Amino acid sequence: MSDSRVIPVPSSSPPSQSLVNALSRALSRREAKSARRRLTVLPQETVDFSSNDFLSLGTSPAYRGRFMTHLKNAPDSFPFAKELERFVADFHQAPTALLFNSGFDANVGVLSSVPQPGDVILYDELIHASAHEGMRLSRAGKRIMFPHSSAAGLRDALQTQINEDPSVRNGTKNVFIVVESIYSMDGDVAPIRDFIQVVDDLLPHQNGYFMVDEAHSTGVFGPRGAGVVQELGVQDRMFIRVHTFGKALASHGAVVLCGQETKDYLINYARSLIYTTALGFPFLASIRTAYELLANGETESLQVRVQELIRHLHTRLHSLRADQSVLFEVDHFPTSPIFSLRTSKPRQLAAFCQRNGFIIRAIMPPTIPEGKERVRVCLHSGNTEAEIEGLVQTIQSWLDQCELRSANL
Structure with a gap:
């Protein structure tokens, strides 16, 4: 004779939220320190000064x-x-x-x-x-x-x-x-x-x-x-x-x-x-x-082109005018495609450039040590002198606005 007894199933209860709450608190702490990362996609109409595609092979x-x-x-x-x-x-x-x-x-x-x-x-x-x-x-x-x-x-x-x-x-x-x-x-x-x-x-x-x-x-x-x-x-x-x-x-x-x-x-x-x-x-x-x-030597011209653009951006960035009230320094090794723009407001500078169509990124702790915050600019062989000029003018505009706000305080 078969056993037809029904075995009761314990009533289900919602899972504990303690772990989710802990994760949320950790993210909130990073948000408070302006250090929270988010995955983003570059809009097609913007100029890339952020990726590590130094030879522009990604679009070759x-x-x-x-x-x-x-x-x-x-x-x-x-x-x-x-x-x-x-x-x-x-x-x-x-x-x-x-x-x-x-x-x-x-x-x-x-x-x-x-x-x-x-x-x-x-x-x-x-x-x-x-x-x-x-x-x-x-x-x-x-x-x-x-x-x-x-x-x-x-x-x-x-x-x-x-x-x-x-x-x-x-x-x-x-x-x-x-x-x-x-x-x-x-x-x-x-x-x-x-x-x-x-x-x-x-x-x-x-x-x-x-x-x-x-x-x-x-x-x-x-x-x-x-x-x-x-x-x-x-x-x-x-x-x-x-x-x-x-x-x-x-x-x-x-x-x-x-x-x-x-x-x-x-x-x-x-x-x-x-x-x-x-x-x-x-x-x-x-x-x-x-x-x-x-x-095959097919990228040598791209190496040469990158160095030409590096020299151009190096010169233009060092011509920027920043008031003493604005912390802004250009840190660059002469032949490197990576430029560091040191400022106390890296997120604001990056956001301003992005709104104007130039993608650069703020680099914050824990990626770098506290006090070393900066905006990172990367050059690629596919960039142009006109794009560099646009980026430099945009940075100068941001510096001018910072100076004006400081003067009005």
Whole structure:
């Protein structure tokens, strides 16, 4: 005889709102500090001075045509990926290369796995958040910051470790020096040669290893866009280089350039590589497209054009007139496509420019330290002198309005 009893179901109650309320409070705190982020789409009629598409490949017919050809002739992804790694390694004059899904994944994978227990990491104070995340997961014994782009600061930090730890001094403990070649917010170029000299002076047992993130130099600096390291000719001194594809190369993903043993080690121990899906063929095809344009010299004219525009904007921004009552400073490394406009009212300046059709972004904490707020301006080969003139005139108009309001107080 079947059991026909009805088992009562507990009455449902609405889920607790405590978590949602906590998330809302966190967002409100960021809103109060003018630090809340929102995803936005650029209106088509505006001028882009914000993205990292430095070579304007994202709108290039040559790039698009070559990319479509690769898509139409799609082979199996795995052989294509292996050949792409070889092609990229050869272009960058590296022993080998390993593809990652993003620069974030690459930096996390390298720094979380390569430093061995007890090793020392010395890092520039302005390195990317992904490097910090990798170091947080690292087994390294010490993680020590040195002042931004300061060879003297690196020397002091390294000398302190040598004095405190005989294993560093005698070469049985590794020291990793983590820097970027071009910094994303300030746009300045690291003094890599000076850093190499410090390591040569203090670590004669050759237990110092450089890890350089070249995300913002790829495509823009160096021979055919190969980066700052190759521009300096010091690629043989770099233990690991990371190049990303989502900026000047208008693609997706990243590559770690290293020796074969290091590549094999990462394949076995880098969790951000092992426990994720590999890049799909469309992404591999876009990377191949970009590197073929670089290798064939087809982007050299774009590099030249960017430098022409950089010089023009540099001159025009330094001609701006700002009253002493208005905090406004132009911070720019002469050959960089990234400009920082320091002001106490970055959101207001950015909003004013956006209303006038020029997209620039305010950069606020926690992306940068407190007191370093600025507006970030990025140049692209597709920008024009007329667009630059319009942007500069708009900034001058905002400065004039600020001065007028100050005078009326």
